[in-house]
Amino acid sequence: MGKLSLTEINTVVKDIRDVDVLIGYCYPSTYRAGMTSLATHLFYSSLNRRKNISCERYFRYDTYSPIRSVETKRHLKDNHLIGFSLSFEEDILHVVQMLSEANIPHIAANRMNEDPIVIMGGPVVSANPCPYELFIDAFVIGEGDLVFHSIADCILNSESRQDALGKMAELQGVYVPSIKKQPIKRQIMQNLDELFHPTKQIIPDVPEGAKLEPVFGKALLVEVGRGCGHSCKFCLVGHICRPRRLRSFEKLKEIITKGINETPVRKVAFIAPTLGDLPEFEQLVEWCIERDLEISAPSLRADSISRKSLDLLMQGGQRTLTIAPETGSSRLRNILGKGLTDEAILKAVKLAADAKWYSIKLYFIIGLPYEDEKDILAITNLSKQIAEIFPGKITISANPFVPKANTRFERNAQSPIYIIREKIRTLEQGINNIPRVTVETLDPRHARIQASLSLGDKKMGEIIKIAASYGGLGGWRRAEKETGLPFFAIANNRERLKGPLPWKFIQ
Numbered sequence: 001m002g003k004l005s006l007t008e009i010n011t012v013v014k015d016i017r018d019v020d021v022l023i024g025y026c027y028p029s030t031y032r033a034g035m036t037s038l039a040t041h042l043f044y045s046s047l048n049r050r051k052n053i054s055c056e057r058y059f060r061y062d063t064y065s066p067i068r069s070v071e072t073k074r075h076l077k078d079n080h081l082i083g084f085s086l087s088f089e090e091d092i093l094h095v096v097q098m099l100s101e102a103n104i105p106h107i108a109a110n111r112m113n114e115d116p117i118v119i120m121g122g123p124v125v126s127a128n129p130c131p132y133e134l135f136i137d138a139f140v141i142g143e144g145d146l147v148f149h150s151i152a153d154c155i156l157n158s159e160s161r162q163d164a165l166g167k168m169a170e171l172q173g174v175y176v177p178s179i180k181k182q183p184i185k186r187q188i189m190q191n192l193d194e195l196f197h198p199t200k201q202i203i204p205d206v207p208e209g210a211k212l213e214p215v216f217g218k219a220l221l222v223e224v225g226r227g228c229g230h231s232c233k234f235c236l237v238g239h240i241c242r243p244r245r246l247r248s249f250e251k252l253k254e255i256i257t258k259g260i261n262e263t264p265v266r267k268v269a270f271i272a273p274t275l276g277d278l279p280e281f282e283q284l285v286e287w288c289i290e291r292d293l294e295i296s297a298p299s300l301r302a303d304s305i306s307r308k309s310l311d312l313l314m315q316g317g318q319r320t321l322t323i324a325p326e327t328g329s330s331r332l333r334n335i336l337g338k339g340l341t342d343e344a345i346l347k348a349v350k351l352a353a354d355a356k357w358y359s360i361k362l363y364f365i366i367g368l369p370y371e372d373e374k375d376i377l378a379i380t381n382l383s384k385q386i387a388e389i390f391p392g393k394i395t396i397s398a399n400p401f402v403p404k405a406n407t408r409f410e411r412n413a414q415s416p417i418y419i420i421r422e423k424i425r426t427l428e429q430g431i432n433n434i435p436r437v438t439v440e441t442l443d444p445r446h447a448r449i450q451a452s453l454s455l456g457d458k459k460m461g462e463i464i465k466i467a468a469s470y471g472g473l474g475g476w477r478r479a480e481k482e483t484g485l486p487f488f489a490i491a492n493n494r495e496r497l498k499g500p501l502p503w504k505f506i507q
C-alpha cells in the first residue's frame with residue numbers, strides 16, 4: 001500500500017532524554033480508522049500530559065511505516081510499553097505482523113527483559129481475550145482511562161520486565177495470562193464528568209475528502225456517554241459497557257468550548273452508543289449551532305427522534321439519518337430486546353422526509369437466532385414501506401450475525417455460510433425492484449472469521465500465528481489446513497457452545 005505524506009496539527013513531540021517511560025500507542029489498521037477512534041486521542045493526550053512519559057502513535061497502514069512513529073519515526077521496539085487497541089477481531093493479524101516487522105518476538109513467552117511489554121485493550125478483548133493470549137503480555141479488561149496510568153507506573157517502579165508484569169497483575173481490570181489471577185473484574189468509570197476528556201486533538205492537515213481524513217471529517221470528537229440503557233441480546237456494547245453513564249450538559253459545553261479553542265476545527269462529532277439518551281440532546285445541538293459549529297451525530301435510536309432534533313441536526317450540516325432496526329419484524333425485534341416497533345421506525349422516517357433529509361441508512365442483522373424466512377421477507381416489506389414515505393436515497397446495510405462472547409447470545413452458533421449466503425440472495429432479490437434502495441452486505445467469510453475469533457479459546461493462537469504470516473482471507477484457510485484445527489467451524493458448533501465457555505473468568 002502506498003505511503004501518503006502527512007502533516008498534523010497538535011502532535012506532541014518530547015525530548016526523550018527528559019522522559020522515563022516511552023509508550024507506543026498502536027492502531028492495527030488504517031490511519032483514518034485509528035484517528036476516528038476517540039481512544040487514540042484519549043490515551044495520547046492523557047499520557048502525554050505527564051512530563052515523564054512520551055507517547056507516540058503507530059498505524060498499520062498509510063503512514064511512513066507501521067513500525068516507525070508518526071511523530072518522530074521512533075522504532076516500535078524502542079518503547080518500554082506498546083499498547084494495541086483492538087476494535088475488530090480480524091485486526092489481530094496486523095498486530096502480529098507489526099510485532100514481527102519490528103523484530104519483537106511475536107510470541108509473548110519468547111520476549112526477553114529488553115523487549116517492550118505488549119498490552120492490548122478494546123471491546124473485543126474485554127469480552128474475550130483468550131484467542132490473543134499467545135501474543136499479549138497483559139490485557140486491559142474494561143475501560144482503560146485510569147488503569148493505563150497505573151500500568152505506566154508499574155514500568156516506572158520496576159526493576160525488570162517480570163517485576164512490572166507482576167505489579168500489573170495486581171491491578172483491577174488487568175489480565176496477565178502468564179500470572180493467572182482469576183476472576184478478572186471489568187474496570188468501569190462511574191462518573192464521566194470527573195474523567196479527563198481530550199480537548200487538544202490531533203487533526204491531519206489534509207484536503208477535505210482525502211484518504212487520511214477521519215471518517216467524521218476534521219472534527220472535535222466529543223464523548224457524550226458510555227454504555228447503553230438498553231441491552232439487546234446480541235450487542236457487545238449493551239453488555240460489556242454497562243451501566244449507561246452520561247456526561248452532564250454543563251461538562252459537555254465546557255469540553256466543546258475548550259476543544260474548539262485548542263483544536264482548529266468548526267465541527268463537533270458526538271460519540272455515544274445512543275445519543276438520544278442525553279436528556280438535553282436538543283439543547284446541546286442548539287447550543288452548538290448558536291456557535292456556528294457543524295454537527296455529526298452518528299447514533300440515534302428511532303424512538304428518540306423528534307422533528308425538532310432533525311431540524312436542528314440538518315441546520316448543523318447532517319444530511320443522513322442512520323437507524324438500526326436490526327430486523328424486519330417486530331416479533332424478532334422483541335426477542336432481541338431491542339424494544340423498537342415498526343411504527344416507531346416508520347414515524348422516524350416520516351419525520352426525516354418532512355424535515356427534507358437527503359438520505360437514510362438502515363442497519364439490519366441476518367442469520368439471527370430465532371429468525372425464519374418471514375423475517376427476511378419482513379426486511380423487504382419494511383424497506384418498501386420506507387421507500388413509499390421517504391423520497392431520498394435509502395441504503396440497507398445487512399450484516400451477518402456474529403455471536404459475541406459475554407452477551408446473552410454467546411451460546412448461539414452462527415448459521416453455516418451457505419445459509420447466510422442464501423438469505424443475502426433472498427434479500428437482494430426482494431430489494432432489487434424497490435426504487436432508490438440499495439443493499440450493502442459484509443462478506444459472510446469475514447463474518448465467519450469474526451465469529452470464530454469472538455467465541456474462540458487459546459488454541460486460536462496457533463491459527464492466528466500462521467494466518468498472520470500469509471495475510472488476508474487465504475491466510476486463514478492455509479492456517480486451518482496447516483494446524484488441522486477446525487477454525488471455520490468453531491462458531492457453527494452448537495455442541496461446543498453448550499459446554500464450559502473459555503471466557504467465563506471475565507466478570
Ligand code: SF4
Binds near residue numbers: 230231237238274338
Ligand atoms: S444495539 Fe443499540 S440500543 Fe441495543 S444495546 Fe446495543 S447500543 Fe444499545
